[in-house]
Every structure is written in structure tokens, then in C-alpha cells.
Amino acid sequence: LAYARERGQLAHVQVSELDKALPTAHLAVAPITNSARRNLGVLVVTRMPFFALNEEALQTLAVLVSAYADGVSAAETVLPILAEYPGCPIEFAEELVKLTRIQRDFGVESRIVTMVFEKHPERIDLFRHVLRNRRGPDVVWSVENLLERSFIITLMPIAGEAAVEGYLLRMQNSLRELFGADFSGLAIRTMVVSLTNPDPLAAVKWLMARLPR
DSSP, rough: OHHHHHTTTTTEOOTTTSSSTTOSSSSEEEEEEEEOOOOOEEEEEOOEEEGGHHHHHHHHHHHHHHHHHHHHTTHHHHHHHHHHHHOOHHHHHHHHHHHHHHHHOOOOOOOEEEEESSOOTTTTHHHHHHHTTTTTTEEEEEEETTTTHHHEEEEEEOOOOHHHHHHHHHHHHHHHHHHSSTTTTGGGEEEEEOOOOOOOHHHHHHHHHHOOO
């Protein structure tokens, strides 16, 4: 418990720096710290299956604890985003904060995929088709009509390059089958970014600055 508190990170009985002569009833201890580095409490594990005490399971535990901490303190972390961009859905802002922190602290990547629907006779139909066919875990921020353009900004949790490529390929094939053309033929542009910026608001500003005016 002292080791976890001092370092601000998960500790478990296999950590080499711990004094194994000291008795403990705990198997793992994880500080509950939000993305603003504020400590909200601690999770203590005293029982778990023997084979679950491995690096992958412990990292999953740390990721879940961090997501929980950001969920508990969501109001204060998403307010700056909503104040700057009132049209941003609360769910999108909350998920962005959680996933940015997970990528920053644990190296587990997520992506934002932006689709811009330019002037086209079937623009609204294309826009609505993509919305209907989004993936279940994704969170979407959509704008149906702005200066004769539509936008779908999709936050894809825990998604690497392969997941994004698969999503875009599936979407393009679906559009080709239904509307007879690929992205370029339907005046659709795509942009993909990873959540490398540790500040969620800065990430949104960066994205917005690159959308067509």
C-alpha cells in the first residue's frame, strides 16, 4: 500500500522492490487517480485466481481503475471541452478524457476518425447511412449540415491501425454497394488521428483547426 501511494501506480506482490519479509494480506493495490493526477482513493485486492496474477491482467486492472476515476470526476474534466465547443456531446467528451489518459499512461491507443461529406446530391443520405452503420463501441460527434458540409467525428476506443483500416474499408464497400462509388466519388474525405496529445481540449482544438471551413 505504501509503495503504491508513494509511486502513484499499481503495486502487486511480485514487484521486486518490495520487502518480501514483510507480511501482507494484499495481492495488488491500485491508486484511484484521475487524469488530473488527483487521488480519489485506492483499490485493494486480497483474493484473485492464481493464474490471473499476470502482467496482462494487472494492466487491465490498472486501465479499468483509471477509467473509473475519470468517470467519477467526469464533470470537472469535460467542462473545459464543453465550454469551448458547446455542440460536443457530453458522452464524446467524457470518453475522450478517459481514452486520452489510458493512451498517455498505458500506451493503449485509440483513434479519432473524421469523415467530411462535401457538396454532393446525396450528401445527407450518405451521412445518415454512415451514422446507421457505425460500430457498437464507438462514440460519435456529428454535424448534419454546416456550410453545405456534414461531419462525422468518430472516437474509436482501444483501436489500432488495423481496426481503423477495417472500419474504413467496410464503410467504403458498403457505400460503393449502395451508392455506386467509393469515398472520392462520393465527395467524402477522411482523416485519422491518434490520441497522442495528453490534453483532451488541445486535441479537439487541433482537430477542429484542420476541418475544412
